[in-house]
Amino acid sequence: MTGETDRDDPNIVLFVMDTMRGVETVPADPELTPNLAALAESGTEYTDAFTTAPWTLPAHVSLFTGTYPSKHGAHAEHTKFDGELPTIVDAFADAGYETAGISNNVWIAEEFGLTGGFDTFREDGERTDAWSGAGSLGDRLTNAVRESGLGGTAFERLRRLLTGPTDDGAAATVEWVEDWLRGRDSDVPFFLFANCIEPHLEYRPPPAYAREFLPEGWSYDRAMTLRQDPREFDVGEFDYTDEEWSVVQALYAAEIRYLDEQLGRLRDALERAGEWDDTVFVAVSDHGENIGEHGFLGHQYSLYDTVLHVPLVINGGAFSATDTRSERLVQTADLAPTLLDVAGIDAPAVREASQALSFHPVRGDQPRSRVIAEYMQPRPPIEVLESKFDHVPQEIYDYQRSLRAVRTTDYKFVRGSDGSQWLYDLRADPGEKHDISTSSPRTTAGLAADLDRWLGSFDQTDATGSVTVSDATEDRLADLGYL
Structure with missing residues (x-):
């Protein structure tokens, strides 16, 4: 049966599926994400x-190592994985798998230590199409705009106006x-990793997809005039x-719909190659997004469920089923031991270093009672904002803190390095709008103690210091709102 191995x-x-949040996509919606929904129908959706x-x-890095940021050390204070922890990519390679990767996101690159263990890896900067690459029309227009003396956001806005909407790589990824x-030319199994950056800011889906979602009275060209720099x-x-928020949310939905189609094309490619029946296919997002919720645009400064x-x-192997939907609490880091279990790989070094729990249906661990998240330091740092803008509001200074959260099915506790803390009753307040930490001191203290016990259960890395990157990488990071 298709999907089994x-x-x-x-x-x-x-x-x-970079930046695809659960608000719109869990459970998978046959209207918005028909290919993801089809995957879930014959697989398992968490x-x-x-x-x-x-x-x-x-x-x-958590996906690859099964560890949390405070252990693996790749975060805003040290934007590189130093490779001191073993990864599942290494484990699959050591087990005889062919390993290949492709990324549309500039963070997933050799410069940041994310390509180790791959036999083949294609980075974001290697994309070439009609608008990019040396000597292309897009390259010549970009150079002309740069030579005009414009800089910063003015340069980027005019460049986009001249070059028009571009595919940030999903279609090209599937073609690759x-x-x-x-x-x-091999019968050995493979481990294939792919990151597609849509629907990351800025939201600029292909026009045909945007028109399906834009509210009445909004053309694609008009929607593209909205500023989106987070x-x-x-x-x-x-x-x-x-009204404009509804337009931005529509553009985000269109990006999701477009990426879902590329997911379908990737499945088709595996089927045509005769590999689908022998494949365990994982579709996951690395993080979500705020689109007006909690006063934010993007995914900085918070640990809300958004x-x-x-x-x-x-889909595949032990995960093949008939529309199975699991409410088990899982972390994306749990994929590391889970996928090792899928392939029957021991990888003792990875497992010993891992902080994650396998949720393999047969070989997995007992379900976890809570999940943890960490926001080690804001990016960009306040100095970058001060150099870029004439005025930085006070609340941005208030956000210059680390955050940690512990979440159960019922409650979420969030604590800042500045001493701030919040407690949310997720059953009564799923939107996390009402802090009840003061009125529920026992629950607050219990989850705070749980977080402290977790922090005391491992040695935290002290990795800090700037990482040197190329000018092209800096430009791309600025495009994405990280600089």
């Missing part, structure tokens, strides 16, 4: 899956995977009306 060493596909960190770099599958929003350089709750669907 009778091999002891199945292929593993880890498909990361409706209570949470990331370990609200942004790409630490979240992906198709070529890679056709070019394989750092400009943070410092108050612009705000949205209620940035922590993510979709997770697994």
Whole structure:
């Protein structure tokens, strides 16, 4: 049956749908995400899956190592995985798997230590299409705009105006995977990782998809005039009306719909290559997004469920079923031991270092009672904002703190390094709008103690210090709102 595998060493596909939050996508919606829903129908959907960190770099290192940011050390104070912990990529390679990866997100690159263990890896900067690459039309127009003397956001806005909407890589990613599958001359199983950055800010879906979701009276061209730089929003350089918020949310939904189609194309590619029946396919997001919720645009400064709750669907092997929906609490980091169990790989070094729990239906651990998330330090730091903008509001200074959260099915406790703390009753207040820490001191103290016990259960890394990156990487990070 399609989706099952009778091999002891199945292929593993880890498909990361960057910035796809659970609000719209859990459970998988046949209207918005028909391909994800189809995957869930013959697989297992985990409706209570949470990331370990609200942004790409630490979240992906957690995926690969089964550890949390305070242990693996890749976070805003040290934007590189130093490779001191073993990864599942290494484990699959050591077990004889062919390992391949492709990323549309600049954080998932050799510069940041994320490509170790891969036999083949294609980075974001290697994309080439009609608008990018040396000598291309987009390259020439970009150079012309730069030479005009414009800089910063003015430069970026004019560049986008000239070059038009561009695919941030999902379609090209699937094409690369198709070529890679056709070019394989091996019967050994493979571990394939792919990150597609849509629907990350800025939301610029292909016009045909946007028109399906835009409210009446809004053309695609008009929607594209809305400013979307999250750092400009943070410092108050612009705000949205209620109607404009609905437009931004529509653009985000269109990005999701577009990425879902690429998910379907990737499945088709595996089927055409004759690999689908021997593949365990994981569709997951690295983190979520705020689109007006809690006063934020993007995924900085908070640990609300809007940035922590993510979709997770697994199809194949022991996860094949008939529309199975699990409410088991899982962390994205739990995929590390789970996928090792899928392939029957011991990998004692990975397992010993891991802080995660396998949720394999047969070989897994007992269900966890709570999940943990960490936001080690804001990015960009306040000095960057001060150098970029004439005015930085006081609340941005208040956000210059680390955050940790512990979440059960009923409550979430969040604590800041500045001594602030919040408690939310998730059953009565799923939107996390009402802090009840003062009125519920016993629950607050209990979860605070739980967090302290967890922090005391392992040695935390002291990795700090700046990481040198290329000018091209800095430009790309600025495009994404990280600088």
